[in-house]
Amino acid sequence: MVAAEKQSLRKRYKFEGMLGAFILMWLDFPLLYQGVVSHNSAALGAGFLIILVAGGIAYYFS
Amino acid sequence: MQGLPQMSVWLWFLCLVPILAVLILMMVFRWSGGRSGVVGWVLTLIVAYIWFGGHLHILSAGTLKGLWATVWVLYIIWGAMTVYNVVDLVGGFKVISDTFTRLTGGNKILQLLVLGWAFPGFVQGVCGYGAPVAVAAPLLVGLGFDPIFAAATALIGHSWAVTFGSLGSSYSILERLTTLDPGRLALFAAFFLGIACVLCGYSIAHMYGGWKCMREGTPAILLIGVTMGAVLNLVANFVAPYVASFVAGAAGLIVGGLVVPKLPMYRPKVADYTTAEVAATNEPYSFNVAFFAYYALIIIVFTVYLIQPLKAYLAGLINIGFPFPETTTLLGFTNKAVKKYQSIAVFTAPGTLIFTAAFLSYLFYKARGLWPEKGGQMLLNRIIKQAMGATMTVTTMTMMGVVMMEVGITRYLAEGLANTGRLYPIFSPWIGVLGAFMTGSNTNSNVLFTGLQWDVAKLLMISPFVILGLQTSGGAIGNMFCPMNVALGTGVTGQGGREGECLRRTALYNAILTFVVGILGWLILYVFFPGIE
Numbered sequence: 001m002v003a004a005e006k007q008s009l010r011k012r013y014k015f016e017g018m019l020g021a022f023i024l025m026w027l028d029f030p031l032l033y034q035g036v037v038s039h040n041s042a043a044l045g046a047g048f049l050i051i052l053v054a055g056g057i058a059y060y061f062s
Numbered sequence: 063m064q065g066l067p068q069m070s071v072w073l074w075f076l077c078l079v080p081i082l083a084v085l086i087l088m089m090v091f092r093w094s095g096g097r098s099g100v101v102g103w104v105l106t107l108i109v110a111y112i113w114f115g116g117h118l119h120i121l122s123a124g125t126l127k128g129l130w131a132t133v134w135v136l137y138i139i140w141g142a143m144t145v146y147n148v149v150d151l152v153g154g155f156k157v158i159s160d161t162f163t164r165l166t167g168g169n170k171i172l173q174l175l176v177l178g179w180a181f182p183g184f185v186q187g188v189c190g191y192g193a194p195v196a197v198a199a200p201l202l203v204g205l206g207f208d209p210i211f212a213a214a215t216a217l218i219g220h221s222w223a224v225t226f227g228s229l230g231s232s233y234s235i236l237e238r239l240t241t242l243d244p245g246r247l248a249l250f251a252a253f254f255l256g257i258a259c260v261l262c263g264y265s266i267a268h269m270y271g272g273w274k275c276m277r278e279g280t281p282a283i284l285l286i287g288v289t290m291g292a293v294l295n296l297v298a299n300f301v302a303p304y305v306a307s308f309v310a311g312a313a314g315l316i317v318g319g320l321v322v323p324k325l326p327m328y329r330p331k332v333a334d335y336t337t338a339e340v341a342a343t344n345e346p347y348s349f350n351v352a353f354f355a356y357y358a359l360i361i362i363v364f365t366v367y368l369i370q371p372l373k374a375y376l377a378g379l380i381n382i383g384f385p386f387p388e389t390t391t392l393l394g395f396t397n398k399a400v401k402k403y404q405s406i407a408v409f410t411a412p413g414t415l416i417f418t419a420a421f422l423s424y425l426f427y428k429a430r431g432l433w434p435e436k437g438g439q440m441l442l443n444r445i446i447k448q449a450m451g452a453t454m455t456v457t458t459m460t461m462m463g464v465v466m467m468e469v470g471i472t473r474y475l476a477e478g479l480a481n482t483g484r485l486y487p488i489f490s491p492w493i494g495v496l497g498a499f500m501t502g503s504n505t506n507s508n509v510l511f512t513g514l515q516w517d518v519a520k521l522l523m524i525s526p527f528v529i530l531g532l533q534t535s536g537g538a539i540g541n542m543f544c545p546m547n548v549a550l551g552t553g554v555t556g557q558g559g560r561e562g563e564c565l566r567r568t569a570l571y572n573a574i575l576t577f578v579v580g581i582l583g584w585l586i587l588y589v590f591f592p593g594i595e
Contacts, residue, residue, distance in 0.1 A: 018096065019446075019450060048118060055104065056100075059096075059097055062097040
C-alpha cells in the first residue's frame with residue numbers, strides 16, 4: 001500500500017520533481033562557484049550539500 | 063604515474079564501477095538515464111574521495127564544471143526538439159514521410175541507409191556536436207520508424223564521420239598535440255574510419271532486420287559505404303582532412319538518393335508504388351514546404367561554418383564561460399586553471415543555429431497559414447515535457463564524467479589499458495571509446511588521451527600513426543555509445559527516460575566496430591607490416 005502510494009507520488013509529480021531538481025542545481029551554482037573560486041569552506045560545504053539534495057530529488061523522480 | 067595511486071588490478075576495476083553501474087542500471091534494469099547518472103555520480107564521488115585524494119574543493123569544482131558543460135548539449139537538444147515540433151505541428155512529417163516513401167518505393171532499408179547513415183554523416187561533416195543525431199532521428203520517426211530505433215540508427219550512422227567532421231575539429235587535436243606528420247596521421251585514421259563506415263551501414267541493416275536485411279541491403283550498403291569510405295580516404299589524404307567527412311557524406315547522399323533506388327533489386331513493386339503515388343496526391347502541400355525547417359537549418363549551418371571570416375567574426379562577438387582555479391588532489395593530480403572553461407560562442411553555437419532555423423520556419427509556416435491556433439503554447443508544452451528526461455540524463459552523466467577526469471580516474475583507467483603490451487593495439491581504440499563515453503566528444507577524447515597513446519606507442523616502439531589512428535577512431539565510434547549523445551537521441555524523439563533501451567541497441571555495434579578496428583591495427587603492426595613507422 002505504502003509502496004503503491006510512493007509509486008503514484010513519483011509518477012504523478014515526475015515532471016515537476018525533475019524540473020525542481022534541475023532548477024535547484026542551477027540555483028546552487030553561484031553558491032558552489034563562490035566556494036570553489038574563493039576556497040570558502042562554508043560556501044563549499046553548503047553548496048555541495050544542496051547539490052547532493054538536488055541529486056537525491058533527481059534520483060527519486062527520474 | 064604522477065598524482066595517481068599505484069597501479070593495481072583491483073583498484074582499476076574499482077574505477078570501472080561507476081561506469082559499469084550506469085551501464086547495468088540502464089541496460090539491464092532499464093532505469094532512466096537521469097536516475098542511473100545520479101548513482102554513477104555519487105559512486106564516482108566516493109571512489110574519488112577514498113582512493114584518489116578527492117577533497118571537497120576538487121569534487122565541487124568537477125561537479126560544477128560538469129554542470130556548466132551540459133549547457134552546450136542541452137542547448138542543442140532543446141533547439142532540435144523545437145525544430146521537430148514546429149514541423150510536426152504543421153503536419154510536415156506526414157508530407158516528408160509520403161515523399162520519401164514514394165522516392166524509395168516504400169523500401170525501408172533504403173530510407174534508413176540514406177536518412178540514417180549518409181545524411182547524418184553529411185551533416186556531421188560541417189556541424190557535429192550532436193546536431194546530426196538531432197536532425198536525422200526525428201526525420202526517421204516521421205517516416206514511421208520506432209523512436210528508439212530511429213535514435214540508435216542516427217547514433218550509429220553518424221559515428222564514422224566524427225573525426226573528420228565538424229570541419230576536422232577532432233582530427234586537428236591530433237595535429238596540435240603531437241609533432242607528427244599530419245598527412246600520415248590522417249592516413250590511418252581515414253583507413254580505420256573508412257572500414258568503420260561500411261560496418262556502420264551493416265550495423266544499421268542488422269539492427270533493422272537481422273541477417274536477412276543485411277543480405278538484402280548488401281548492394282546498397284556496399285555502393286554507399288564503399289563510396290563514402292573511399293571518398294573519405296581520398297579527400298583526407300589528397301585534398302584536405304578538414305572537409306573529408308563532408309565530401310564523403312555528400313557523395314553518399316548522391317549515390318544513396320539517386321543511384322541506389324535505380325538498381326533493379328530496389329525498384330518499387332507496382333502495388334507499393336501506386337499506393338505511394340495516391341498518398342502523394344493527397345498531400346496538403348509540397349515536400350519543399352514541409353522540409354523548409356531542415357533546408358533553413360542546413361543553409362544556416364553551412365553559411366556560418368563554411369564562410370570562415372563570418373564564423374570568426376560571429377565567434378568573437380559573445381563568449382560565455384567561467385574561470386576556474388587550479389585544482390589538485392591530495393595525491394597531486396593537477397588540473398590547470400582556466401580562464402573560460404568550455405566557453406560557448408553564442409552566435410556560432412549549434413544550438414543558436416538550430417533555434418534560428420526553428421524561428422525562421424515558424425515565420426514561414428505562419429506566413430503560409432499553416433501554423434495552428436495556440437501553436438506557440440502547444441509547442442512550449444511539448445518541448446518542456448519531452449526535454450526533461452534527456453536534460454536530467456545529460457546533467458548527471460556529465461557531472462559524473464567531469465569528476466572522473468578532474469581527479470584522474472579516467473587517466474588511471476587509460477594507463478591501466480596501456481599495460482597490455484603487444485595486445486595494446488587491440489585495447490587502444492577502447493581508450494578512445496572511454497574518452498568519448500566520459501565526455502560525449504571525440505575531440506575531448508583526443509584531448510584527454512593523445513599524449514598517453516603517443517607515449518605508449520613510443521614505449522612499445524610501434525607506429526604512433528597507427529595508434530593515434532586507433533585512438534581517434536575509437537573516439538569517433540564511441541559517439542554512438544556515450545550517454546550524452548544517447549540522451550540527445552532519445553530526447554529529440556520524445557523518448558526521454560528510455561536511454562537504456564537505446565544504449566542496449568548501440569552497445570553491440572559499438573563493441574564490434576571497436577574490436578574490428580583494434581584487430582586491424584594489431585594486424586597492421588604485428589602481422590602485415592611489422593616495424594611500420
